[in-house]
Amino acid sequence: MFAKNLKITIAHLYPKLLNIYGDRGNIITLVNRCKWRNIEVTVDSIDAGDNIDEDKYDIYFIGGGQDQQQIQVAGELQKQKEKLFNAAQSNSVFLAICGGYQLLGHYYQPHDADRLEGIGILDAFTVAGKKRFIGNVTAKLLSENTNGELKTLVGFENHSGLTYLQGDTKPIATILTGNGNNGSDKTEGARYKNVFGTYLHGSLLPKNPHFADFLLSLALEKRYGEKIELQKLDDKFEIAAHNSLVNKKY
Ligand code: GLN
Numbered sequence: 001m002f003a004k005n006l007k008i009t010i011a012h013l014y015p016k017l018l019n020i021y022g023d024r025g026n027i028i029t030l031v032n033r034c035k036w037r038n039i040e041v042t043v044d045s046i047d048a049g050d051n052i053d054e055d056k057y058d059i060y061f062i063g064g065g066q067d068q069q070q071i072q073v074a075g076e077l078q079k080q081k082e083k084l085f086n087a088a089q090s091n092s093v094f095l096a097i098c099g100g101y102q103l104l105g106h107y108y109q110p111h112d113a114d115r116l117e118g119i120g121i122l123d124a125f126t127v128a129g130k131k132r133f134i135g136n137v138t139a140k141l142l143s144e145n146t147n148g149e150l151k152t153l154v155g156f157e158n159h160s161g162l163t164y165l166q167g168d169t170k171p172i173a174t175i176l177t178g179n180g181n182n183g184s185d186k187t188e189g190a191r192y193k194n195v196f197g198t199y200l201h202g203s204l205l206p207k208n209p210h211f212a213d214f215l216l217s218l219a220l221e222k223r224y225g226e227k228i229e230l231q232k233l234d235d236k237f238e239i240a241a242h243n244s245l246v247n248k249k250y
Helices: 023-033 068-080 081-089 099-103 209-224 238-246
Strands: 007-015 038-048 059-062 092-096 107-109 125-143 152-163 173-177 188-190 195-198
Touching: 007 068, 007 209, 023 059, 023 209, 059 099, 068 081, 068 099, 068 152, 092 099, 092 107, 092 209, 099 107, 107 152, 107 173, 152 195, 152 238, 209 238
Parallel strands: 007 038, 007 059, 059 092, 092 195, 107 125
Antiparallel strands: 125 152, 125 173, 188 195
């Protein structure tokens, strides 16, 4: 039995500044996977200078970007820090990609610029490494981060930042191919409550429909206070795209 008249609201944080490698495709995937199920979905772009209504959104998305754009967004996020922190504590879902991910931690220390203060939703920190990690990534999801048949995440990484997790912030997956958080501890991404960060561009969700639905399930549970079964979709093309990339290096 599937619930009727469902709704999900999404805040797309700073899309004009953090949107490299097609990270906007994650929003398109979330919207389509709602529409295909007749779930009403709205997306608000939150731009520089906008004030966030922390009670309005079920999902927050922030994409990746180069150091320059990160500097501007870091300043904006500091102005919204308390609201975003409250949203995370009330189990809103966050998906943050690469540069956006780095800014949800305590700080990002670029190579040749001042340290960028993060908003500390994730107990993590990032320092620029000497080498830029560029290439395909396959990672095995930790069991608590998926409810579908597929157990891997595939995507593309392009970052020099090395991210280290601490405290209650745990990885979302372990690296099978590629580098992930820092190229040394075999972790990829981060999760605290319903806040997810990942280095996977691609964009991530079109080729990882199971993870998209996992995030939608969490967002519905947060909004309606109970687990709601999502109607199954015919994902043959998405799964074929996913499997074509599993353990593909180049
Ligand atoms: N500028 C950051 C880094 O190089 C993030 C890059 C990105 O978002 N792809 O690590």
